[in-house]
Amino acid sequence: MPGDHVFISYITEDSDAIDELQGALEAADFIVWRDKDKLWPGDDWQVKIREAIRSGSFVFLACFSSNLAKRQKSYQFEELTLAAEEYRQRPPGASWLMTARLDECEIPSIDLGMGRTLDRTIHRADLFGKGKLAQSGRLIVAIQRAIGNTPAAPPPSVVQTTSEARRADSDVVDRVRQLLRAPNLVMDYDDYLADLRRPILAGLQDRDRFPLYLPSVSRIDPDFARAWIRRIGQYDDLLAPMLVPMKLIAMYGSQDHEQELTRTLQTLANESMQREGLSVLTSAHEYPSLLLTYAAALGALAKRNYSMLRAATADALVNNPSGYGRQVPFVLTSGSQSIVGIDQWLGLGTLLSYNDEGKSVSDEEMNDLLTARGGRRYTPISDHLFSVLAPVFSDQFSGESEYAAAFDRVEVLLDAISEDARDQGDEPYYGYHGGYGRYTWRHRYEKSAPEMQLKAEVEDQGSGWTPLLGGLFSGDPARASKAFDEVHAIAASVRRSR
Known part of the structure; x- marks a missing residue:
C-alpha cells in the first residue's frame, strides 16, 4: 500500500x-x-x-x-x-x-x-x-x-458462484483442469465453452429482458437511473457462472485453447455492439463483454499467460462500428468509459458506484448528478468492474493492494493493446478508443505512472519481454513502446483535467 x-x-x-x-x-x-x-x-x-x-x-x-x-x-x-x-x-x-x-x-x-x-x-x-x-x-x-484499494460489495450472484466453485464437491475447477490438461480433449473443451456461452448469448439477445428501445423515455430521471442500475446488476447475474471458468482458462490455457477463447469473446462482443436503439442502452449493452474481457485479462496476468491475453483481446475482432473498413478488436471499440460516455452518462455511473457502496441517494441528489449539477465519479464502470471481480481473484493475489495494482496493470495493457490496434492497417480508425480506468486517478501524483513502468520494462527487456513472447504487439518492442507512449499522453491529459 x-x-x-x-x-x-x-x-x-x-x-x-x-x-x-x-x-x-x-x-x-x-x-x-x-x-x-x-x-x-x-x-x-x-x-x-x-x-x-x-x-x-x-x-x-x-x-x-x-x-x-x-x-x-x-x-x-x-x-x-x-x-x-x-x-x-x-x-x-x-x-x-x-x-x-x-x-x-x-x-x-x-x-x-x-x-x-x-x-x-x-x-x-x-x-x-x-x-x-x-x-x-x-x-x-x-x-x-x-x-481505492478496497473494493465495494460485489454482486451476491458473483459471490455465490465463486464460493460454489471453491467447494470440495464442485466440479467447476476439476472440469476445466481436466479439459486443459489433456491434449486429446480439445473438442470437449470447445464444446464446454460453447455450452457456457450459449445461455449467456441467448440472455443478451432477449429484448424483453434487455430492451434497447424505451419509447416512453423522454429524459434520464431517477426512475430511469434506478432501472439502469438494475440492468447492470442483471448483466452481472447473467455472466456470474462464466467468470471462474474464464479466469481458469486464461490462467492455464495453451495454444490449443486460444481459438475457442477468441471465438467465445468474439461472439459475445458482436452481440454487444448493437447500434440500433437508445444510445444509453446500446452503450450499456457493451458491459457484459467488457466484464468477460477483464476476467480473462486478469486471469492471464495472474499467471503471465500473455498468449491467452492476446487471444482474449487483440484477436477478438468485431466489425468496425463506423460501418466500413477493417475489423478491429473489441477492446478498441469499447472500454469502461464507453459504457457511460466520456461525460454524458457519468451521473448514471456515479449512482452505480453509490449503489455498490450501499449509499442511499435522494431523488434530488440523483437529479443533481444526472443534470451535471452534482460532482461525478471519474471512473465508475472501472470501479464497478474492480468490485465485481474481486471475489473471483481473491486466491490469485495476496491482498487488496496487490489486486488493485494488478487491476491497474491490466487496464494499462488493455489501453495499450487498443492504441496499438488503432495504429495498424491502411485505413485510420477514428472511432472511440480506450477505457482509461482507475489507474488515471490513482496515480496522478506518482513520479512514474503505471503505463511508463510498463514501457520501462519493454525498453529494459526488449524482445524478451514476456507479453511480446505471448504475441502481443506482434512481438515488436517498438510497437509496444509506442503504444505505452500514446496511453501515457492521453492518461496525462486526463490526469491534468482532474
Whole structure:
C-alpha cells in the first residue's frame, strides 16, 4: 500500500491518543502525516495537502476531543477550513474526509456545502469506550476503501458462484483442469465453452429482458437511473457462472485453447455492439463483454499467460462500428468509459458506484448528478468492474493492494493493446478508443505512472519481454513502446483535467 497517506488533524493536548492511533494506522501499512510544520521543509503545507487530496491516495482524518472546546483558537481550524474548501469541490459522497472522537465531545458544525456539515455528514469513528477496538478496525477499513484499494460489495450472484466453485464437491475447477490438461480433449473443451456461452448469448439477445428501445423515455430521471442500475446488476447475474471458468482458462490455457477463447469473446462482443436503439442502452449493452474481457485479462496476468491475453483481446475482432473498413478488436471499440460516455452518462455511473457502496441517494441528489449539477465519479464502470471481480481473484493475489495494482496493470495493457490496434492497417480508425480506468486517478501524483513502468520494462527487456513472447504487439518492442507512449499522453491529459 505504498503511497497511501493519512493526515491526522488534532491538537497537542491529544498527542497520547494520536500516538496510539498512528501506531494502528502504520500497522495497517498507511503512511501517517501529522505535525504539518515538520512534514515538508520549505514547502507550502496547504498546497501539499490539496495535491494529496486530489491524488486519490489520501485521507484527511480530523480527530476531536473535549479539549478543543477549551481553546480560543487552534491551527486545527485552519486545517479544517482547507479540507472543507476541497470537500465542496468533490462529488457528493466523497469519502476521503473522516472524523474521529477521542472522548464524548461535539464535532464542530463546519459547512461543507450543499447542506452538508462536518458533524452530520461525515463518517465518524468513536475511538473510546468499550467499542474502541471495533471502531478502530472499521475506521481502517473505511480508509482503505476511500483510498481505492478496497473494493465495494460485489454482486451476491458473483459471490455465490465463486464460493460454489471453491467447494470440495464442485466440479467447476476439476472440469476445466481436466479439459486443459489433456491434449486429446480439445473438442470437449470447445464444446464446454460453447455450452457456457450459449445461455449467456441467448440472455443478451432477449429484448424483453434487455430492451434497447424505451419509447416512453423522454429524459434520464431517477426512475430511469434506478432501472439502469438494475440492468447492470442483471448483466452481472447473467455472466456470474462464466467468470471462474474464464479466469481458469486464461490462467492455464495453451495454444490449443486460444481459438475457442477468441471465438467465445468474439461472439459475445458482436452481440454487444448493437447500434440500433437508445444510445444509453446500446452503450450499456457493451458491459457484459467488457466484464468477460477483464476476467480473462486478469486471469492471464495472474499467471503471465500473455498468449491467452492476446487471444482474449487483440484477436477478438468485431466489425468496425463506423460501418466500413477493417475489423478491429473489441477492446478498441469499447472500454469502461464507453459504457457511460466520456461525460454524458457519468451521473448514471456515479449512482452505480453509490449503489455498490450501499449509499442511499435522494431523488434530488440523483437529479443533481444526472443534470451535471452534482460532482461525478471519474471512473465508475472501472470501479464497478474492480468490485465485481474481486471475489473471483481473491486466491490469485495476496491482498487488496496487490489486486488493485494488478487491476491497474491490466487496464494499462488493455489501453495499450487498443492504441496499438488503432495504429495498424491502411485505413485510420477514428472511432472511440480506450477505457482509461482507475489507474488515471490513482496515480496522478506518482513520479512514474503505471503505463511508463510498463514501457520501462519493454525498453529494459526488449524482445524478451514476456507479453511480446505471448504475441502481443506482434512481438515488436517498438510497437509496444509506442503504444505505452500514446496511453501515457492521453492518461496525462486526463490526469491534468482532474
